[in-house]
Amino acid sequence: MKMILAIVNHDDSGDVIGGLTEGGFMVTKIATIGGFLKKDNTTIILGVDDEKVDSAIEIIYSKSHSRQQMVPVVTEHGFAYSPETLLEVTVGGATIFVLDVERFEKM
Numbered sequence: 001m002k003m004i005l006a007i008v009n010h011d012d013s014g015d016v017i018g019g020l021t022e023g024g025f026m027v028t029k030i031a032t033i034g035g036f037l038k039k040d041n042t043t044i045i046l047g048v049d050d051e052k053v054d055s056a057i058e059i060i061y062s063k064s065h066s067r068q069q070m071v072p073v074v075t076e077h078g079f080a081y082s083p084e085t086l087l088e089v090t091v092g093g094a095t096i097f098v099l100d101v102e103r104f105e106k107m
């Protein structure tokens with residue numbers, strides 16, 4: 001068994017979770033915040049059989065979209081907000097970790 005941790009854009013989380021539950025996966029949603037942009041994102045936890053990992057990842061990617069975001073550059077004087085000092089950052093589709101599950105219990 002594997003545990004998948006998928007960090008997705010907050011705006012895509014409904015579609016991703018809908019796709020996964022339609023595909024027969026059990027999911028848990030956690031409201032999270034990205035350390036760099038300090039914006040809401042969503043972390044989805046799934047416990048899945050090894051042979052279903054690829055199918056879950058396919059659903060997650062198909063429902064996640066990357067976005068461009070402008071962020072102010074930090075200078076020695078603090079944040080600089082003029083247009084010349086805004087940096088374009090590409091966020092997502094999805095950041096996915098697949099971990100081995102040593103033991104799984106459910107009462």
Ligand code: 2BA
Nearest residue numbers: 007033034035036037038039041089090091092093094095
């Ligand atoms: P954030 O940390 O808010 O990062 C948002 C986007 O900012 C990132 O998009 C990346 O394009 C950029 N970025 C992040 N850290 C940077 C840095 N030190 N220098 C320059 N640019 C940086 P994604 O890579 O698509 O990541 C989206 C979200 O996924 C992240 O939000 C974070 O919450 C999570 N994430 C990504 N990689 C991770 C990792 N290795 N470990 C834990 N969480 C991760």
